[in-house]
Amino acid sequence: MAWLFLILGGLFEIGFTISLKYSENFSKLWPSISFVICISLSFFLLNKAINNGLPIGTAYAVWTGIGAAGTAIAGMLFFKEPAALWRIFFLVMLIGSIIGLKFVSEGSH
Numbered sequence: 001m002a003w004l005f006l007i008l009g010g011l012f013e014i015g016f017t018i019s020l021k022y023s024e025n026f027s028k029l030w031p032s033i034s035f036v037i038c039i040s041l042s043f044f045l046l047n048k049a050i051n052n053g054l055p056i057g058t059a060y061a062v063w064t065g066i067g068a069a070g071t072a073i074a075g076m077l078f079f080k081e082p083a084a085l086w087r088i089f090f091l092v093m094l095i096g097s098i099i100g101l102k103f104v105s106e107g108s109h
Contacts, residue, residue, distance in 0.1 A: 002052035010047030010066025017071040065098040
């Protein structure tokens, strides 16, 4: 269950970074509200993951990794950021590292 909390928290991290972009320095109401909701849920779910047995170092690394990779992918898809070969290569490496942490971490079952 801890891993489910962590993955959901990482997805909400992607949500708050995208909302931050759309909020235009918090000048737009709905993206700003979305940011507050997503960041609150993201941290809440990270906390639930840690309190359900995941080591803090692993949880934080995976949580930020999901957010970083997801936000970079969203940037390429929605904000016309470059999708260069090396960028994609390193995103694949990051995702592989996140999956690897899952399999080698205590409390991973």
